[in-house]
Amino acid sequence: MESKIExxxxxxxxxxxxxYKVVDVLNRTLKREDLMFGLALDQEDQTKAVFTIYRT
Structure with missing residues (x-):
C-alpha cells in the first residue's frame, strides 16, 4: 500500500x-487527524525556518 503525503x-x-517544541506538540496532538508538521532551516537564510503542514 502506497502512502501519499500532500x-x-x-x-x-x-x-x-x-x-521545535511547537512542531512536536502539533505532531503528537494531531497525528490521528492525518496531519504532520515539519520544520527546517531555510537553506538560503539560516535565520529563517520553513514550517510545513502535510496531510498523510
Missing amino acids: ILSTVTIDHSDDL
Whole structure:
C-alpha cells in the first residue's frame, strides 16, 4: 500500500530555539487527524525556518 503525503501549506518564519517544541506538540496532538508538521532551516537564510503542514 502506497502512502501519499500532500503539502497543505508552507510558510517561512523567523527561527527560534523553541519552534521545535511547537512542531512536536502539533505532531503528537494531531497525528490521528492525518496531519504532520515539519520544520527546517531555510537553506538560503539560516535565520529563517520553513514550517510545513502535510496531510498523510
